[in-house]
Amino acid sequence: MELEELLENARRNEALLRRLQAYELQLLSCQTWYDFLTLLLEGLPAQFDLDAATLKVCDPEGDLKASMLQSLDLEQAVLLNQLEFQGRVPMIEAGPVSPPPPWASGLPLPLMRNDVYLGQLRLYSANPDRFQAGMATDFMQHLAAVVAACLFMVKQSEETARQALTDPLTGAENRRGFERAYQREWARGQRQYHVFAMILIDLDHFKQVNDVHGHGTGDRALKALCRTLKSIMRPTDHIGRLGGEEFALLVPGCQPDQLPSVAGRVQEAIRDMRVENDTGKIVPLTASGSYLCVTPRPHQQLALDQVTEHLDTYLYEAKRNGRNQFIRAEQ
Incomplete structure (x- = not known):
């Protein structure tokens, strides 16, 4: 060479x-x-x-x-x-x-x-x-x-x-983490003109569970709820604990005609949960909720708080109507 x-x-x-x-x-x-x-x-x-x-x-x-x-x-x-x-x-x-x-x-x-x-x-x-x-x-x-x-x-x-975006008790996303997921999904929806679903969930009579069975049982109920939701949702779905016993689901790509069956599956899975108190007695649990599909539009912003406040109105209606039910929110 x-x-x-x-x-x-x-x-x-x-x-x-x-x-x-x-x-x-x-x-x-x-x-x-x-x-x-x-x-x-x-x-x-x-x-x-x-x-x-x-x-x-x-x-x-x-x-x-x-x-x-x-x-x-x-x-x-x-x-x-x-x-x-x-x-x-x-x-x-x-x-x-x-x-x-x-x-x-x-x-x-x-x-x-x-x-x-x-x-x-x-x-x-x-x-x-x-x-x-x-x-x-x-x-x-x-x-x-x-x-x-x-x-x-x-x-x-x-x-x-x-860890900074996760609720330490349940392993669900905390409010900050869920807000981040919502903002990302909203931005993606604006780019691709696709929908996503939001489901708001609140355990029924949760204060009574804590008062009668103790906060240890209440914590077990919240953990069981999160495990149950993870077992029935997709890896790409988001589960957020917004505070206390209130949780939210963000379901990318879920169409309006699919959403009632998703909400029904969530309601049934919660009803089938087995949570024991400190003496081993089964504590029956149900949840009330509301749901809607969100369609992001170009040049439009809809904050997570606006969506959850709207869903709260229908969640409280479900509570007033006897609990243990999920109601579709009007757009």
Whole structure:
């Protein structure tokens, strides 16, 4: 190899190293799943002349996927199409492989952190010469180590943020967290002209439960309510504790003709809950509620408080009518 060619290779490697270092610093600054996944799955191919990047991660308990689903809205969740969550991912070594169609060359990289195998970062190109046998992978392996560190750090960052938006007793979103979800859904509805549903729920005679059976039973009832709602709602739905025994559900994409059956399912599930007092006696519980579909319009703002105040009117009507019923609110 001529000296000039060696120098040119050295200059090319030095430029690549600088670009990688700058990119790695960007990755390390990410604090949310959306920022990290966008930068990795879209930014990496764009910046380094690749056609695709995917992740295959070890997630035996489903914690990682759950963390991402809690953080991403429905639009952002399309990024998860480039991820595979598996209970066990086969160990690999870095090196070119024959990729699946339509790619012509591929490079899988192991994700290791503190000697723990987290999965694989897989890079693909339509150029058959992009990844060849015998090629050096040192730079890309270093990148994979940074990606592995980021998986851990972003998960921690998201957990810290989630705790600030979560009711500590029930695990539902607190009012601040639910307000955030509402604002995101409203903005998405304005962009895409889609609807979402709101359901307001209030446990019947809850003060009496506390007075007769004690606050420990009341706390168990609130926890059971949240567990019950989580068991019947989708991962993309939002459950918020607005205060005391009042909860709200935000159901993206729920159409007006679907909403009564959703509300009915919620009412029935609450009625079927089994909550015991301190002596083991079953405490029967019911709830009253109201519901409506919301259609965001361009250049219009409707605050969460306005929606809940409107729903409150119909919830109190359900209470006056004998409780244990859900009423559709007029638009």
